[in-house]
Amino acid sequence: MDHFDIQPLARFVTGERASIRRPKEIASFSYDDAHGFHLDERSLRYYYPPTIGADLSKGAATSGALLPHHFLPAVWRHLKPSSFWRHAPGLCPPGFDSFQQLDDTADDHLDSLLKTIIDLESRTGKKCQADLVTWRGMMTKIMATPFDLFNGFEMNATRFQDTIFIEENHAHKLESRHAQHHQVSRAGTASQDLMSYWGYKFETLALIPATWAETSRDYIESREDLVVNNHAQYCSLVRTGIGKSRLVLGGEVDALWDAKPSRADDPINWVELKTAATPLSDRDVLKYERKLLKFWIQSFLLGVPRIIVGFRSKNGILQSLEELETSEIPRLVKQRGKGTWDGNTCIDFTASFLDCVQWYADGIEGLKSTIVGEGVWRIRKREKATVIEVLRIEAS
Amino acid sequence: MGVPALFRWLSRKYPKIISPVIEDQPSNVDGEEVPVDTTKANPNGEEFDNLYLDMNGIVHPCSHPEDRPPPANEEEMMLAVFEYTNRVVNMVRPRKLLLIAVDGVAPRAKMNQQRSRRFRSAQEAKEKDDDKEEFLKMLKSKNGGVLKEDSAAAIQEKTWDSNVITPGTPFMDILAASLRYWCAYKVNTDPAWENMKVIISDATVPGEGEHKIMEFIRSQRSSPEHDPNTHHVIYGLDADLIMLGLATHEPHFRVLREDVFFQESKGRTCRICGQKGHIAEACKGEAKKKDGEFDEKDRALAKKPFIWLHVSILREYLEAELHVPHQPFRFDLERALDDWVFMCFFVGNDFLPHLPSLDIREDGIDTLIAIWRDNIPVMGGYVTKDGHVDLERAQFILDGLAKQEDAIFRRRRQTEERRDANAKRRKIEDQNRENSRNATSGSYDRNGRRKSPDYSPTPNSAGRGKALDPRVAPPELALFKPSRAPLTKEDKAITHDFVVNRGGVSQANQANKSAAAVLKNQLLGKKDGNSGAVVSTLETDVGDVANRPAAQDAVDGVETPASALGKRKAELMEDDETGNSTPATPESATKNADPDQLPPDDVRLWETGYADRYYENKFKVDPKDIAFRNEVARAYTEGLAWVLLYYFQGCPSWTWYYPYHYAPFAADFVELQKMDIKFEKGRIFKPFEQLMGVLPAASNHAIPEVFRSLMSDEDSDIVHFYPTEFPIDLNGKKFAWQGVALLPFIDEKLLLDAMATKYPLLSAEDAARNEMGRDVLIMSDQHPLYEEIAMNFYSKRQGSPKYKLNPKISGGLAGKVEKNDQYVPQSSLISPLNQGGMPDLPADHSISVHYEMPQSSHVHKSMLLRGVKPAPPTLNHEDIEATKRAAAQSGRSFGGA
């Protein structure tokens, strides 16, 4: 076991800037409405703005399951809302089962990502070269670390040939989610579940299945009545680079702004959709600024140039939209915000950490041999800790 | 679509939609003219991406300019077109695209109007020629049988027949070739054109110019790469281009036009010799004197200012006006705007006569909007959706209007009577004043201030409206004062006025007849009952008059904006002049236009039973035949549906037309919801078919010879389509040109059958002119797209024959291009003007390909696009509140029905 010190951050602030490579899509896959996997673009969506004033709770408003969790009988609290009502159909209030919520309690590992890479390799006849392959979510956690000491994470890493594969430690994920559900919401605020419903609802309100020209007015205007379904996803695999590391990242992208470019080398105008509470106080503004850190990293990693933020009221009424250029966000935070985080520090920290990961993984300084085998490694940051630990948990 | 007086109405009601165009002038360094560098920032403080030219709005005015003699030949004509176009392009400085759209074959629905205009125009041209001939004869006799050669030359030239500005004529071929050459020339020589794509849609491509432009904009909007913040400018003369602008739902949209109310008296030319400084009645028939060595001073004078009409600001006004408080469904500005445009159709469009109870001068649009607002709660939604009419809701609007119809007619009558009384009183006062001071009035208002164009809102537009009455030309206007002509008493030279009026005229009437007619009378020694003077009101020095507020209204009232250049103006000019010369027929015009002696109005809309009389008189049907009235209303409803689709989706049928000369009453529309309106796309007319469909026999020179006999031979099956004399029904109006030309409708089958017998005789050259053409895309080799296209079409590894443009390279332009066999890469550019007006270029650095707009199988939705960033608001709180207040105080609870 060894560890990587997060602090002092100054060493990333003053050091030489790590180079970055513009992310480029190399492959993609879709999950359909039933979360079935397909090596195609069937779940690609397009952005068209939702109507201001829409109620994000619609379709969930009558749902007891979306009340703060502590209102539920204790025996049900560990269950996800959908499974709750599946177990107690008689109690199901009207309108609730309209939310087709993805059950992600099973561990999917890197399956879809790997299937897509295998397909890519067989199509091109070339090996997909990378130092690191993972979901975008893992990289986001790592990259946000310098400015998010509170939260923790746990990942598993294995090495195959020259590539390290990282996935989330699924057990830890379920545990922390469970813990979150046990947190009592502050009076007058919505539950975690309701807020995540709002997020999905906002996506339903903001997406169309084809370009604007090819989508009917009826569809666009009926989006408020559509059943929210978060099974369908379009995932993009990108090749990118931070510092000396070459990365292949997979992650869901919400929508296209225009259309896929006809020249493969042109960047894709992806859109990331986010919701946030309309900031009313200085404290809210600060909270939003911290939120922007995650928004920025997520979009930065996949090369999503544009983020649409749907601002909502405390009770989930969509009040306004803000269009953010991803590349502008760090500057925005510095110049107009309180400067609670610094984008370059995130990049340089990550570059350094990855090299460090490589350093352990490659066994330079004597550790290379430890990871050469079939072992599983744990990358962990505990809540409030100032180090990322990297330890071998399994020999083969 | 021309809606006379619409522009004035809009600019009064929504004053802030207009602002002046700031135009850089060429500088003068050591006597050398340095042209404006249009690569520099636009002096209007905003950059524009796309400029669309509704080209007939340039060609028409260039064919008979009001500020200089008409071009002597087609080459001069083309040079004038280039000069004017260049000026417009320099004003806008489009950074991405210039689209030049010339009217092609129009839908059948438009043909009736075109036909009426062209028949009148031919009549007018003939009368002008008669005038000239008559005048020459007189000049000659006064000079002892001798005529100075240059005088004769100046006068004798035949009036150019503007009817050749119709698709399929050799003239349009020359125009197309000239435009292609000129654009290539500009692309080669003007740095501001290097990064611009130029699309030319000439007359061989079917469709009216402005609608081809609309189709292009819709096609680009359907491309996902279209930039929703594209700044568009459309140049044209119709005020309703602003409605087309609204209909695109592109908020960054401006209409550019000449300032029709700006007028300099010297700007007007004599219609006999085409020179400045005097009017027809004072014409001496002398050769033109050059102003400056090359007449350049004259040209400098010609520059009339331009104005912007801001669609974005109109959107702001309408957002305030069309929002009904507590409406039971979500307010959607885009949908509300479409409804507003639809309401405007009732008041006037090119395809349907307007409803008798709706007149723009009586604020007919406001009447409808008030009804619309009243009915929003009961309708439960908007009347139109993406170009489709909800007939059940339309019925609510018409029912609302029907309730007011009787009252509107009665009110109109009262207003007329009051006006007539006032006019009479003013006339007497004027005469008295005239006698007492032998007035020499200039272009000063009553306070002695020179008036500049006034776009300020009028606090009481109803009050101002009085002067707008079309039936009463205010005496000021009609009075032709010799003191205003540059003719002095010492000047003994013979003038037209002298000849015509025997020199002793101090007053004119509003005679509804031509100068020629009066001349004849005079020569025959007949005494005109009214007075000795001849004045075609509109030939009076309008420019002078236009600076006076009352007269300005009057000019507008008679639908002749003093300087409304171009197509509309051209057509209005035709109208007014025709109006003064249209042969009176028993049921129409009267020779004497004195308000007291109008022709008997047999319909008398203000008296009960008017509907019976209307249908009996106009339609010649039994007054008891109510079913017929409903049938007319259904045809009219179809027409409304057609027009709406035409505006919002493109031509729904090329063959549909409204088969009556008159509109029904609102009360005749019943059970519209039971109608099922469907349109057949139909076959597009070929250019020669359209020519035969709209031209009178007098313009047969524009038609291939083989067809001409069909228009004139007694045994031709279709000779009855081409009457040389046709009745004009004044239809309650005062001037013949305001009336309805009762021309027979063309029977398509009969026409085509007759033409079929002649087609085999057509020469190959003529036959080529009858074919449908294609849009052309021209750009410089400096444009990134050049290489892309050249590689695809002209390299060793040639790509597909149709090449899909990549908007990332084309600067947003979507569509396909195809090789143009007329274009030879790396050759020289040859000027089609063979008299040397424009040079050849040894090496052509432009490329030309065929262009095809992207086709969408989906309806175009009246929505804003994602990512659109509205311009900062122009209206202040006060403007918005005033607009809201005015809207709220209309309708049911405020005196409406």
Ligand SMILES: [Mg+2]
């Ligand atoms: Mg999202």
